[in-house]
Amino acid sequence: SQQGEEDPQALSIQEGENATMNCSYKTSINNLQWYRQNSGRGLVHLILIRSNEREKHSGRLRVTLDTSKKSSSLLITASRAADTASYFCATGNDMRFGAGTRLTVKP
Amino acid sequence: DAMVIQNPRYQVTQFGKPVTLSCSQTLNHNVMYWYQQKSSQAPKLLFHYYDKDFNNEADTPDNFQSRRPNTSFCFLDIRSPGLGDAAMYLCATSRDLGMVLGYPDTQYFGPGTRLTVL
Numbered sequence: 001s002q003q004g005e006e007d008p009q010a011l012s013i014q015e016g017e018n019a020t021m022n023c024s025y026k027t028s029i030n031n032l033q034w035y036r037q038n039s040g041r042g043l044v045h046l047i048l049i050r051s052n053e054r055e056k057h058s059g060r061l062r063v064t065l066d067t068s069k070k071s072s073s074l075l076i077t078a079s080r081a082a083d084t085a086s087y088f089c090a091t092g093n094d095m096r097f098g099a100g101t102r103l104t105v106k107p
Numbered sequence: 108d109a110m111v112i113q114n115p116r117y118q119v120t121q122f123g124k125p126v127t128l129s130c131s132q133t134l135n136h137n138v139m140y141w142y143q144q145k146s147s148q149a150p151k152l153l154f155h156y157y158d159k160d161f162n163n164e165a166d167t168p169d170n171f172q173s174r175r176p177n178t179s180f181c182f183l184d185i186r187s188p189g190l191g192d193a194a195m196y197l198c199a200t201s202r203d204l205g206m207v208l209g210y211p212d213t214q215y216f217g218p219g220t221r222l223t224v225l
Binding site (some may be wrong): 033035041042045048053088096097098099100102 | 111147148150197216217221
C-alpha cells in the first residue's frame with residue numbers, strides 16, 4: 001500500500017510568515033488528504049484535493065497537487081501560534097499516513 | 108457535539124494486565140479504525156471494521172484484539188500489555204471504505220487515549 005511522505009520533518013517559523021509543507025507519494029491516487037494533529041490529540045481533517053484538481057483553497061490553507069511529480073504541498077499563509085501542530089498527508093484507499101511535518105509557529 | 112468519543116482519555120495499566128479501550132461514534136459510519144501512535148511518529152493502522160467484517164493489518168501483534176458489538180461502539184483489547192505498547196491509541200471512522208469506493212474516504216478521529224504501561 002502506498003504512503004505519503006512529508007517534508008520537512010520539522011519546520012519552525014515566526015508568526016505571520018507562511019509555512020510550506022510537502023508530501024510525496026509513489027503510486028497513482030484518486031485524492032490526497034491533509035490532516036492536522038495538535039500535540040496529544042486526534043487528527044483533524046483539513047482539506048481534500050482530487051487527482052483532477054491542481055489547486056484548492058480553504059481559508060488560509062492552499063493545497064497544490066502535481067500528479068506528474070506525485071507530490072502535494074500545503075501552504076499556510078499568515079501563520080499564527082495556534083497553527084502549531086503536526087501536519088500529515090494521507091493517500092491510498094487504506095489511508096496510510098506519512099511521518100508528518102511538525103510545525104512550530106513562534107509568537 | 109462530539110462525533111467520535113474515546114474513553115478514557117488517559118489509561119494506566121500494569122505490565123501484563125489486560126486493558127480495554129473504548130470508542131463510540133454518533134456518525135453512523137460503516138467503518139471504524141484503530142491506530143497506534145508513538146511519540147513523534149505517524150499513526151499506524153492496527154485494524155479496521157467494515158460493518159461487522161474485521162480486517163487485521165499483517166503486522167499487528169496478536170496481543171491486540173478488537174470487538175465491534177454494534178455500529179456505534181468499537182473496543183481495542185490489549186491482552187498482555189508490554190512496555191512497548193505505551194502509546195496514543197486513536198479511533199477513527201469513515202462513512203465507507205476506500206477499497207469499496209475506489210478512493211479514500213474522509214476519516215473522523217477521536218481525541219485519542221494515551222496508554223501508560225507501568
